[in-house]
Amino acid sequence: MRARILSAMVAVVGLTVAGCASKPAPAPTPPPVVDNTPPPVSSSVLPGSVADFQQSAGDFVYFDYDQSTLSPEARATLERQAAWLKSYSGVKILVEGNCDERGTREYNLALGARRASAARDYLVALGIPGDRISTISYGKERPIDATSSESAWSRNRNAHSAIVSGAVS
Numbered sequence: 001m002r003a004r005i006l007s008a009m010v011a012v013v014g015l016t017v018a019g020c021a022s023k024p025a026p027a028p029t030p031p032p033v034v035d036n037t038p039p040p041v042s043s044s045v046l047p048g049s050v051a052d053f054q055q056s057a058g059d060f061v062y063f064d065y066d067q068s069t070l071s072p073e074a075r076a077t078l079e080r081q082a083a084w085l086k087s088y089s090g091v092k093i094l095v096e097g098n099c100d101e102r103g104t105r106e107y108n109l110a111l112g113a114r115r116a117s118a119a120r121d122y123l124v125a126l127g128i129p130g131d132r133i134s135t136i137s138y139g140k141e142r143p144i145d146a147t148s149s150e151s152a153w154s155r156n157r158n159a160h161s162a163i164v165s166g167a168v169s
Contacts, residue, residue, distance in 0.1 A: 048168035057084040063157045068114035082126035091166035097137040100153035112137030119159040
């Protein structure tokens with residue numbers, strides 16, 4: 001009798017261990033999806049207008065301190081700009097390179113020129129004819145935010161794409 005009880009206990013323990021070992025591993029959790037698309041265009045905005053460009057594509061790309069390299073976010077904005085510009089082939093833009101207040105005037109003019117050129121070159125690589133895009137550097141002369149803080153400086157380090165002709169009024 002004792003042997004039967006002992007055998008039964010061993011069998012129960014064996015089944016329990018085997019049952020635990022055969023459970024499949026939980027499926028990995030997929031990474032969160034980041035939606036980097038611009039908000040929908042308001043129905044009161046005229047297609048092909050400056051407001052349409054600003055809302056559909058975005059007109060600013062931002063840079064890190066002392067950099068003119070395009071970030072993934074900047075590239076995504078420029079890709080939306082290129083798609084918009086392909087839809088409105090008569091539109092010409094001016095890419096304005098801007099810097100924060102730190103550094104000399106001359107240094108910031110050169111850095112702003114590199115930022116504007118980086119944005120222009122990427123748009124051209126995406127198929128926008130170069131004769132539709134002009135560039136200028138304002139250096140630190142036209143800040144978006146004139147306060148002296150890190151948040152102001154980060155907004156002022158940008159390339160702004162301004163429509164100069166061809167948009168719907």
